[in-house]
Structures are given as C-alpha cells and as structure tokens.
Amino acid sequence: MRASSILGMVAAVALVTACGSKPEPEQPAPEPAPPPAEAPPPPAPPPTDDGRAAREAAEAEAARLRQLTTDLTSPIYFDFDRAEVRQGNDQSLLDRKAAILGVNPAVRMRISGHADERGSDEYNLALGNRRAGAAKRYLTGKGVADNRLEVVSYGEERPSNPGHDESAWAENRRDEFEVTSGGGKLAAP
C-alpha cells in the first residue's frame, strides 16, 4: 500500500523533473531567499516604452522565485516520538523539494531536526537527528546527491512555538530546511 503510493509519487516526480528543465530567465531577479549575507537585489530596470510589461514580468518572476524558495524551505512535521515522513502533504512537499533540487544542482541545504519539549532532553537530540536523517534519506531516494544535504539536530532546544500545549508541540516536531549555498537564481522544475 505505502510502497506502491511512494512508487507512484516517484513516477510523478520523475515526469515533473523531466519536463522541468527550462532556460534561465534573463530578467535580473530579486533574491527572496537566504543567505542574508548576499547583496540586496538590484533595482528594477528604469521604465521604458514597454516598461510596464517588463516590470510586470519581473514581478511575476520574483513571485515565482519566492515560491520556489518557500517550497524549498518549508518545514515538514512529525507525529509524537516518530521520525517517519508523513504521507500526504509532507511527502508532497519533499517531492517538490527534490524536484527543485533536481534542476538546481548548485543548491546545498541543511536539514535540522527538532522535537517538542515532552520527551527526554537528551533523547530529543537523537530524535531530531533521526527526523532530519529521514528527510535526507527521502530526498536522496529521489536522486538528490548525498553531499548536498547536511543533517543537524537541535532536539527541543529551539522551539518554533514557545507554548506548552498540543498545538505548540505539533509545530515544534519538525524538520527545517535551510539553503546554505547556491540559492540565488532558482530554476523551476
């Protein structure tokens, strides 16, 4: 059941990836993504006769890049004391990341695993590590090269939501994805 659905997704992703290689856009694009050390985006080109069309194209391109970065860096979430990637949204999100990574070979990422505050402090470091490793294994299973994905764990030390209830805990049981290099001009899959 589960294996067959994964196979289906693999096929889907393969299709998406195959059709996904498009030439780089010429328009200079703003950089919505980290790393923050990079220079701010160049200003939009001065308006010309067809300036309006160009500006609209630039904005559309910027929005598209923002979406790509968002897809690449959106967290996935886990059940209590579990480190399996959940079927549904989280697998789809990882499939999307794999596709983007597939057409942007320069991009490297750091996956950090996190836990909620309920488990043992020390065990949660191992659990976070397992969660980050699970996402990495999923992505390398989709063809992303092993050395492009770094795995770290914060355990319960860096909650995303400081609350002490189930909704906060659910937000804190997560993997975060950070682009560490090559995140400038992302190509769409």
Add this chain to the structure above:
Amino acid sequence: MRRSVLLSLVGCFVLAAAAHAQDPRPGESITVGIEYNPAARPGLVVVPGVGIDSVRAIVRRDLDYSDRFEMIAVSDPGAGGSSTGPINYGLYKALGAEFAVEMADRAGKVIARLHDVNGSQIRYEVEATLPPPTDGGFRMAVHTLSDELVRRALGEAGIATTRLLLVLNGRVHQMDSDGFGLRPLTPEGQTSLSPVWAPDGRRFAYTRLGAGRGGIYVQTIATGETTQVPGTETALNITPAWSPDGRTIAYAHSDERGTDIFTALLGGGTQRLTVGRFADNLSPTYSNDGRRLAFISTRAGPPQLYAMGADGTDQELLAPFDYGVTGSSNAPEWSPDGAAVAFHREVQGTAQVHVLTVSGRKLRALTSAGRNEDPTWAPDGRHIAFVSDRSGQRQLWIIDSETGRVRQLPTPGRARLPSWSRRLAGAVIVPNP
C-alpha cells in the same frame, strides 16, 4: 538552685522537642511513593552551645539531610549541658537520642565530639582548623566534619561534601548539595548540556551545542581550562559518561546514519560499541567496576534500558517492558555501588523516576507527583537528585530512597540534567588519637 532551674527547663524541653519533631517545614519533608519508617533511624541531638553558630547550623542541617537520624530539636543553650559543661546523657536518652553531637570553639579551632548517649561516653572527638566563614572553602570544610561524624556514628560517611552539576539557561552550574554556592561554570552564549562529573571530582564533561552540532568537552573546575574530547569533533556528540578509572568517556555520536555509542580514550582513540542502523543508542552509564554499560536503545521501538559489556559485547535488555504498553525509558545512571540503575520511564504519559535492581531485575517507581526525570545518585547510593515540575517549574529535588523524604534545591529558572559528584575533598581533619 541551679539544678532546680535546669530541671524545670528540662520539662519544657521535652515538650518543645516533641513538637519540633512532628513539624517539618513545608516543602522540606514530604513522603512520596515509598513507605516511611522513621522508627528505624537512631535519634540524634545537636547539643546547643555558645558561639560558632554558623558551624553548628551547617552541621545540624548536614546531619538532617543525611536522612540517617531522627533529628531531635533542642534549642536552648542553657539546658541539657553546653559546650562548656558536661553532657546530660540522661536528658538526651529521655528524648530518644542515641547520639549527641557537641561542637565548641577552642582557640580558633573547632572541636567536634560525637557522644554515645546510651554508653554515656564520647565515641569520637576531632579538632579541625576551619577557614574563616568568608573563605570560599569554609562551608565544604564544615561539611567534611559532618560527613566524618556520620561515618563515626554509623560506619558510612554522609553526603554533605558533595556538589551537583546542573544546567540553567544553557550554562552548566555547580551547587553544593545543601543548595548553597550556586555558580556558573560554562560561558554565556553557548548551549551546554549533560554535564557529568569526572571520578576525581575536579573535572566534568559536557556537551556543547552549536548550529545543530555538538562536541564533548572536559573542563577543569578550578582553572576553567577546557579541552575537546578527541573523536567528538564532527556531527553531534551527546550524553557523555566517565569510566570509573577516569580514562575513558563513553558518549553517543549522532549523524545521518543514526545515533550510536562510542568510547573515547582521553589520550586519543575511539571505539564504536553499538551499530544501530535505524535504531538509536545513547545515554551510556558505567557500572561501578567499569565492566558494563547501561544505555538507552530504540531497537525495539520506543527507547528502553539495555546493558552491554564495556567493549560493546553481550548486549541485553536490562529493564523489562511490555511492548506497546510500557512508556519510554531514558536517562539511566548506574548506582555508585553497582547494585541498581536509576532512570525515568513514562507512566501514563508522564516521566517518573524508577530504580531497577540489577540482580533480580526488580523495578520500583520512586516518584508519582508531577513529572520527574533525569535522576542522579548521591555517593551514598540512597539519595537521588532529579528534575521535577511538582512545584510548577522544573526544579531540582532530592529524594531519600530509604525514607521517601524529599527536599527541593531551589534554583533561579528551569533546572535541567543534574549530575551528583562523589565525595569531594574538604578540610584536612586531624583526629585526636
């Protein structure tokens, strides 16, 4: 004349003492989860005296916190004998005391006498030169006296000359076992976890986290000098444990292949003890003879308690559990005498401190109020410090596993991951022949 005054005072005393004995201060003496059998403990009175009040107060608290005596309160220095007069054995016997501790100041030195009340004689006398109370070593020097008095009375030393390591706001702190002397040991601005004492009591190992990675470091307390344990430079290295001979640190190494237990010789050289594949192995703790390690593994699903040889062979389940029923078990620490392992296990979703007897595998829950976790043994093998939220915030508490008495070690902020030292060297005591 004087005698009659004394006698009338004696009358008041018996009543006062009885009232005191029944009236522990709130929060200091609560029984949890175990049978409380005070009758088994010998009565002890600290004889009122003149001068050196601070020494007497510290000793009295130490003897009380040893939980080995029924403390009999007498508060009037005029009655029942004093530091300068003869000990009124008859009175103390009537109060139920087997022991009387007398302390006096003699030419800048402290004389401590342990009286055998039933035998009407001095059992032990010691003369100690203490640093001035303003000196940093003063309290520990007094604690040394206390521990020696316990040893002379019962054959085994007390635990006053001990300290605890704990984590507060991401920094390792130390604190005397009576709650005094809290001070940070690791710098601000880094996240430190899992401090553990070296057997020599002069160093500790801990995990320093940074950017999702972490190394194991060894710090010398007196100098602050810190070195990284060789082999822990990459990925995430957690839960250090010191071998009893002080030469090896066992720890868990986490990377994308999982979390497994390694040992590092402090002189260099690592050995891998577990191969988890998709299971995690962590939180090693050495037996007192250094031959075995208890540890936590997820090999059967939720984290549970296992044991293995110090070379990784002969791995076995240590604390029995029912699959799908028993909650997660974590944070084991082998007792100083090797007979038991303390750890915490989830009971109905809340961590409780448990003690497992190694031979016979008998399991006992020590706590039930609130969430209780991360137990660490005192060197007497009967007191256990742990983290509890029973007061609302996570704080350090100590339970005497024999009597069930608990007391809090208050800290500013949320206390985590305590480690109890062995007995530390204090003042030099020169006993009289």
